Amino acid sequence: MKNISPHSTLRLAALAMLFIAATWTARAATTMELDPAQISLGDSAQLTVRTSGNGGDAVNPPHVAGLEFQAVGQSSEIQIINGAMTSTSSVVYEVTAQAPGTYTIPAMGAGARPLTLQVLPSGAARSAPVANQNGQNSWSGPSPSLPTPATVAPSAGATHMMANGNAFVRMEVPKRDLYVGETVPVDIQVGLRAGLAATLNGLPTLNADAFTLNKLTTKPEQTEEEINGEPFTILTWHSALAAIKPGDFSLAVETPVTVQIRTRPQGLPMDDDNSPFNSSFFQNFFGTVTKKDLTLTNDPVAVKVQALPTAGQPVDFSGAVGKFTVTSELSATTASTGDPLTLRLKISGAGSFDRVNSSILGNLNGWKTYHPTVKFTPADAVGYGGEKVFEQAVIPMQSGHLTLPALTFTYFNPDTQKYETATAAPTSIEVTPGSGSTVAANSPASASTATTPPVPAAPATTADGLRADRVDRETGAATLLPLYFQPGFLLSQALLALGFLASWVWWQLRERAANDPRLLQRREQWQQVTACLKQMKDAAAQRDTGTFFLAARAALQHGLALRWNLDPQAVTETEIKARLNGSSENLRRVFELADEIAYSGHQPASADFKAWDKTVRDAVKDLETV
Amino acid sequence: MNTKNLPAFLTFGLMLLGLWVLAFWIYRAEFASVPGGYSVDHLYNQGNAYAHSGKTGLAVLNYERALVMAPGDADARANLHWVRDRAGLPDSASNIVTRAVTSLSPNALALAGSVGLLLTGLGFLLASFGPQGRWTSASAAVVGVLLIGLTITSAVLTAPKLSEAVVTADAAARISPVTTGDVSFKLREGEIVSVEAQYHDFALIRTGTAQSGWILASELSRVIPAQETRTL
Numbered sequence: 014m015k016n017i018s019p020h021s022t023l024r025l026a027a028l029a030m031l032f033i034a035a036t037w038t039a040r041a042a043t044t045m046e047l048d049p050a051q052i053s054l055g056d057s058a059q060l061t062v063r064t065s066g067n068g069g070d071a072v073n074p075p076h077v078a079g080l081e082f083q084a085v086g087q088s089s090e091i092q093i094i095n096g097a098m099t100s101t102s103s104v105v106y107e108v109t110a111q112a113p114g115t116y117t118i119p120a121m122g123a124g125a126r127p128l129t130l131q132v133l134p135s136g137a138a139r140s141a142p143v144a145n146q147n148g149q150n151s152w153s154g155p156s157p158s159l160p161t162p163a164t165v166a167p168s169a170g171a172t173h174m175m176a177n178g179n180a181f182v183r184m185e186v187p188k189r190d191l192y193v194g195e196t197v198p199v200d201i202q203v204g205l206r207a208g209l210a211a212t213l214n215g216l217p218t219l220n221a222d223a224f225t226l227n228k229l230t231t232k233p234e235q236t237e238e239e240i241n242g243e244p245f246t247i248l249t250w251h252s253a254l255a256a257i258k259p260g261d262f263s264l265a266v267e268t269p270v271t272v273q274i275r276t277r278p279q280g281l282p283m284d285d286d287n288s289p290f291n292s293s294f295f296q297n298f299f300g301t302v303t304k305k306d307l308t309l310t311n312d313p314v315a316v317k318v319q320a321l322p323t324a325g326q327p328v329d330f331s332g333a334v335g336k337f338t339v340t341s342e343l344s345a346t347t348a349s350t351g352d353p354l355t356l357r358l359k360i361s362g363a364g365s366f367d368r369v370n371s372s373i374l375g376n377l378n379g380w381k382t383y384h385p386t387v388k389f390t391p392a393d394a395v396g397y398g399g400e401k402v403f404e405q406a407v408i409p410m411q412s413g414h415l416t417l418p419a420l421t422f423t424y425f426n427p428d429t430q431k432y433e434t435a436t437a438a439p440t441s442i443e444v445t446p447g448s449g450s451t452v453a454a455n456s457p458a459s460a461s462t463a464t465t466p467p468v469p470a471a472p473a474t475t476a477d478g479l480r481a482d483r484v485d486r487e488t489g490a491a492t493l494l495p496l497y498f499q500p501g502f503l504l505s506q507a508l509l510a511l512g513f514l515a516s517w518v519w520w521q522l523r524e525r526a527a528n529d530p531r532l533l534q535r536r537e538q539w540q541q542v543t544a545c546l547k548q549m550k551d552a553a554a555q556r557d558t559g560t561f562f563l564a565a566r567a568a569l570q571h572g573l574a575l576r577w578n579l580d581p582q583a584v585t586e587t588e589i590k591a592r593l594n595g596s597s598e599n600l601r602r603v604f605e606l607a608d609e610i611a612y613s614g615h616q617p618a619s620a621d622f623k624a625w626d627k628t629v630r631d632a633v634k635d636l637e638t639v
Numbered sequence: 640m641n642t643k644n645l646p647a648f649l650t651f652g653l654m655l656l657g658l659w660v661l662a663f664w665i666y667r668a669e670f671a672s673v674p675g676g677y678s679v680d681h682l683y684n685q686g687n688a689y690a691h692s693g694k695t696g697l698a699v700l701n702y703e704r705a706l707v708m709a710p711g712d713a714d715a716r717a718n719l720h721w722v723r724d725r726a727g728l729p730d731s732a733s734n735i736v737t738r739a740v741t742s743l744s745p746n747a748l749a750l751a752g753s754v755g756l757l758l759t760g761l762g763f764l765l766a767s768f769g770p771q772g773r774w775t776s777a778s779a780a781v782v783g784v785l786l787i788g789l790t791i792t793s794a795v796l797t798a799p800k801l802s803e804a805v806v807t808a809d810a811a812a813r814i815s816p817v818t819t820g821d822v823s824f825k826l827r828e829g830e831i832v833s834v835e836a837q838y839h840d841f842a843l844i845r846t847g848t849a850q851s852g853w854i855l856a857s858e859l860s861r862v863i864p865a866q867e868t869r870t871l
Binding site: 386387478479480481482483484488489490491492493494495496497498502505506509510512513514516517520521523524 | 646649650653656657660663664667668671672673674676677678680681683684687688690691704707708714717718721722745746748749750752753756757759760761763764767790793794797798801862863864
């Protein structure tokens with residue numbers, strides 16, 4: 014390798030330092046480009062900031078009140094031409110406006126000039142593509158002139174196009190003057206231009222708290238509609254709008270959507286419609302897709318809500334507003350006392366059915382009444398029209414020609430602007446005396462005749478799916494606790510079981526004792542002892558000394574044999590002496606006297622029967638413990 | 640009095656006593672009633688009324704109470720299923736044996752158990768008299784034991800009802816019995832839980848999925864009211 018001299022090294026180093034210093038100190042130049050310079054509210058423009066030279070990395074988004082900048086891309090390149098190196102970096106921002114107006118975007122670096130962004134109200138026609146501050150044509154996406162939907166309801170607000178004419182929302186309200194509590198059917202439609210990639214982020218909601226909207230389905234009706242030659246997909250919700258407080262209101266619905274906006278690739282020519290770069294394929298392939306959250310709103314609809322007149326308001330008015338008719342019927346024209354019948358009150362029409370209420374019949378003399386059940390059958394999808402049926406179980410408590418009073422229903426008619434009362438015809442029925450069974454009644458008059466509870470009518474399923482009410486008694490059990498958890502029941506059963514068990518055990522022991530030979534023998538011996546003692550007592554009474562001592566000896570023999578487990582004949586004077594070890598002189602004396610009487614025939618002239626009887630009985634008493 | 644006849648007299652006396660006890664409890668269970676007391680029809684009608692007014696919890700409570708008194712009541716069971724279905728609550732799962740045993744009235748089974756006790760007792764005592772009628776005595780004892788077994792099975796299967804309660808309003812179960820306690824899970828109106836303990840105004844409950852937490856006792860109603868709960 015060739016040696017490099019120190020001088021050459023110094024020259025190269027100096028050249029390099031000069032090059033670096035020249036490059037480093039090159040003045041940075043910034044250009045800004047806005048595309049397009051005019052947009053509709055809800056659309057976005059693209060701001061590209063290019064910085065040549067150094068310091069381009071430090072570009073920050075500007076702060077402009079009412080504008081929002083979101084960085085969507087960044088790139089950089091380095092060029093070296095004839096030894097001169099230039100670096101260029103680009104930052105691309107998505108610019109959206111919060112309100113219509115003209116905004117000035119300040120210069121974002123040396124050499125740049127401020128740009129102006131004009132934001133038009135939604136739905137306003139935009140001018141042709143305009144040049145930005147740098148004199149270049151800006152490209153705008155497909156921007157059909159704002160269409161008017163073919164089926165705009167006359168009373169609805171105008172269709173409010175958003176997102177470059179790609180989407181709208183509209184609401185059809187049949188009338189603008191309402192009363193508090195009045196319900197009207199409304200249609201809410203959201204239109205999305207065919208091909209637009211959009212996502213509904215929620216259901217349409219009202220912007221006013223003076224109204225309520227029936228719950229909207231998550232699966233709206235979907236139709237196709239052509240608006241100004243453009244195909245649109247229309248999502249329609251049918252609902253009912255109810256006014257809940259008086260006042261003048263601007264009614265609008267809001268629908269959150271996310272749309273995907275595709276922007277044109279940078280640097281494409283705008284003035285050549287035949288250019289292949291203007292084809293949708295090319296733009297879709299090379300364009301930038303950004304998601305944008307939007308809230309679609311319609312033009313507010315002015316609605317006036319009046320309070321219901323207080324003058325002349327009936328006492329039984331429940332708040333129902335609309336137009337209704339009333340009919341009533343009884344399930345039978347003849348019955349016996351105690352027969353359960355069903356009274357039906359049908360209220361048909363259109364209006365605020367949620368306020369339609371009726372207690373039908375309260376306490377009525379001669380009748381027993383129960384709480385009514387209610388069932389609403391809507392005639393349309395939103396429940397604006399329909400029929401509400403009240404069913405009440407009633408039981409005639411007395412015989413004869415009975416008439417149920419006419420049933421009425423009071424409501425406010427917004428057309429006539431008056432309270433009206435619909436009345437059903439009175440219902441009559443022939444009631445014959447029941448066959449011995451009457452019903453426990455509320456009324457004291459019939460309570461005296463009440464004997465047994467009625468046989469409940471066979472339950473039928475009501476129209477809403479619940480099985481029907483039954484006739485019930487006024488009384489019932491004091492507790493729900495099942496018997497086998499009640500302490501009293503358990504105690505009685507335990508005592509009964511204990512009684513049976515004790516009896517059985519006693520019986521078993523008794524049987525066992527009755528069949529045990531040893532026990533039988535002992536019992537026999539004891540009976541002998543008892544007999545001898547009785548004989549002693551009799552002999553003492555007759556002052557029969559001989560019999561007395563013979564019986565005494567026999568009692569002792571049987572008794573001591575029982576104690577010593579011997580044969581009674583084996584109990585002798587010697588045996589007693591040996592076993593009692595001299596502590597039974599009196600017992601031995603009894604044996605001696607008895608032997609003397611038995612063998613010599615001599616009978617003592619007198620004896621202290623009482624003392625001898627005590628001696629023997631004491632000895633025998635000890636045996637009882639044996 | 641001849642003591643030889645004592646066992647017969649005793650047996651007869653116990654039989655009379657047993658019949659009297661049985662009659663007393665039959666009367667208490669089936670015929671004695673108090674104004675405003677619990678009746679199946681009344682509970683059923685109350686359940687219907689609450690179901691119509693959209694009060695799922697109270698509707699479920701009344702149907703459950705009706706079913707405690709009459710487990711075989713098809714109408715109450717159907718309406719309970721209807722209400723729970725509408726509220727998105729699943730029916731409680733049980734096997735066929737449980738369903739079969741618990742489909743009989745607890746009170747009827749308790750009385751059957753009382754009859755079983757009488758039969759068993761008499762059967763054993765009569766068998767002690769001698770070989771005469773031994774088969775009859777044995778049969779009575781066997782039937783009695785079976786009835787007692789059925790009653791005990793029913794009691795064991797019904798026992799969990801003593802601690803069951805219905806959530807009467809949507810409630811939050813907390814990890815501790817204070818209103819500031821962290822919520823561990825939510826309970827829906829109409830759910831049935833088991834009450835395990837009570838601490839001041841809170842009840843410690845356990846759900847069918849074995850989740851435990853504290854909720855306000857006022858948000859619960861016992862299926863069988865007035866049961867003692869372990870107080871912490």
